[in-house]
Amino acid sequence: MPETFDERGAFDAIVIGAGIVGAACARALARTGRTVCVIEKNSAVSATTAHGEGNLLVSDKGPGPELTLALHARSRWDEITAQLREECGPHFPDIEFEAKGGLVVATTPEGAEPLRAFAATQRAEGVAAQDVTIAEALELEPWLNREITAAVYYPQDAQVEPVIAAEAMLRSARLAGAVVHTHTEVIGGIHEHGRLAGIRTTRGEIHAGMIVNAAGPWSGAVATALGAPLDVRPRRGMVLVTTRMPQRVFHKVYDADYVGATQSADADLQTSSVIESTRGGTVLIGSSREQVGFDTALRVEVLHALAAKALRIFPFLAGTAVMRTYRGFRPYVPDHLPVIGEDPRLPGLWHATGHEGAGIGLSISTADLIATLADGAPTPVDPDPFRVGRPALLREAA
Numbered sequence: 401m402p403e404t405f406d407e408r409g410a411f412d413a414i415v416i417g418a419g420i421v422g423a424a425c426a427r428a429l430a431r432t433g434r435t436v437c438v439i440e441k442n443s444a445v446s447a448t449t450a451h452g453e454g455n456l457l458v459s460d461k462g463p464g465p466e467l468t469l470a471l472h473a474r475s476r477w478d479e480i481t482a483q484l485r486e487e488c489g490p491h492f493p494d495i496e497f498e499a500k501g502g503l504v505v506a507t508t509p510e511g512a513e514p515l516r517a518f519a520a521t522q523r524a525e526g527v528a529a530q531d532v533t534i535a536e537a538l539e540l541e542p543w544l545n546r547e548i549t550a551a552v553y554y555p556q557d558a559q560v561e562p563v564i565a566a567e568a569m570l571r572s573a574r575l576a577g578a579v580v581h582t583h584t585e586v587i588g589g590i591h592e593h594g595r596l597a598g599i600r601t602t603r604g605e606i607h608a609g610m611i612v613n614a615a616g617p618w619s620g621a622v623a624t625a626l627g628a629p630l631d632v633r634p635r636r637g638m639v640l641v642t643t644r645m646p647q648r649v650f651h652k653v654y655d656a657d658y659v660g661a662t663q664s665a666d667a668d669l670q671t672s673s674v675i676e677s678t679r680g681g682t683v684l685i686g687s688s689r690e691q692v693g694f695d696t697a698l699r700v701e702v703l704h705a706l707a708a709k710a711l712r713i714f715p716f717l718a719g720t721a722v723m724r725t726y727r728g729f730r731p732y733v734p735d736h737l738p739v740i741g742e743d744p745r746l747p748g749l750w751h752a753t754g755h756e757g758a759g760i761g762l763s764i765s766t767a768d769l770i771a772t773l774a775d776g777a778p779t780p781v782d783p784d785p786f787r788v789g790r791p792a793l794l795r796e797a798a
């Protein structure tokens with residue numbers, strides 16, 4: 401018998417990766433009554449989920465499947481927050497869910513009409529996108545640059561503290577019977593009768609009928625190691641954090657050009673401003689996008705570009721100090737849609753990945769889809785656009 405490090409040796413489901421997507425999937429699967437084992441190569445919640453922001457946005461998504469997924473997630477966050485609070489108890493830190501709303505502004509005359517037109521397309525899909533006058537925008541955000549040319553208010557936009565949210569989901573999964581093995585790296589698959597029947601790890605083997613690849617930007621490497629390559633790449637992002645200050649930013653405020661940056665396939669540097677204050681009193685200024693592999697170097701020109709764009713929205717930031725900066729790697733797929741479901745090339749292998757810059761928000765709907773698909777139950781949204789076998793994805797896979 402090969403060595404196994406878990407006395408059970410076999411589970412209904414293994415989830416690879418203890419970021420927010422893996423945590424949400426483990427929780428959802430454990431709550432269906434399945435035995436679940438989470439395998440994480442480092443510490444739990446130490447990778448992308450700990451290096452981003454906590455925006456739960458509908459405002460940055462145009463009509464299409466990602467918006468549908470985001471609207472479903474948004475409809476669930478209040479309920480999930482209440483459940484986690486109840487399950488984790490009063491001594492567990494609050495996940496800081498806050499339905500604070502978002503304000504998207506145009507900073508140039510040419511940017512005004514496209515912003516209003518984009519909001520109109522979203523309204524047609526059920527997004528609450530309210531055109532506001534400059535005076536109304538200044539009432540919402542008194543410190544805003546008075547030179548802005550247009551603004552749209554999105555009351556559905558919200559925020560969460562991603563690390564605490566993911567840890568709370570992991571705790572909830574454990575309470576439902578899941579086990580979590582950290583510092584255990586998945587290095588290969590166990591194949592039986594054309595199926596993926598288990599995984600090989602640095603600590604031994606373990607079996608399951610369902611293995612969920614939720615390894616974030618490393619999902620491509622994990623998929624290859626398991627025998628079904630997938631084109632998931634890292635897309636680096638950097639964030640600036642100011643020192644604490646009295647609150648002067650009250651919503652999520654961002655530049656309308658952010659939407660173009662998220663949807664761009666350009667590998668070169670893109671920056672756009674998303675500005676928000678945290679409960680701790682700091683202001684987060686995000687974020688950049690560039691495809692440079694897993695390069696961890698901090699680049700001053702990226703930080704400079706981020707800061708310069710933020711000043712176009714909030715000139716008062718010119719007088720504030722940056723306390724620190726950090727970076728992470730978004731899990732990017734070429735058609736900008738998450739990959740959710742069973743892999744038709746290798747039954748037993750499931751993917752829950754490719755959320756790029758929206759994985760905190762979309763973790764909830766991803767978990768709902770994985771659990772309902774596994775049960776053969778009606779899904780909350782159409783899973784077809786996210787299927788693993790879609791041509792855009794497999795065409796690119798080497």
Ligand SMILES: Cc1cc2nc3c(=O)[nH]c(=O)nc-3n(C[C@H](O)[C@H](O)[C@H](O)COP(=O)(O)OP(=O)(O)OC[C@H]3O[C@@H](n4cnc5c(N)ncnc54)[C@H](O)[C@@H]3O)c2cc1C
Pocket residue numbers: 416417418419420421422423439440441442443444445446447448449450451452453454455456584585586587614615616617618619622636637638639686687688727728729730731752753754755756757758759760761762
């Ligand atoms: C700068 C920046 C800002 C962002 N802002 C937002 C935002 O405001 N809102 C939002 O929704 N999203 C945001 N994102 C995106 C979001 O952070 C990600 O989409 C999300 O965290 C992905 O979660 P994950 O669980 O898939 O990946 P991760 O958190 O990276 O978790 C994957 C885990 O898999 C583990 N793993 C990898 N390989 C193996 C292996 N072989 N064996 C075992 N374990 C393995 C890793 O160690 C890791 O812990 C941002 C990202 C960045 C970089």
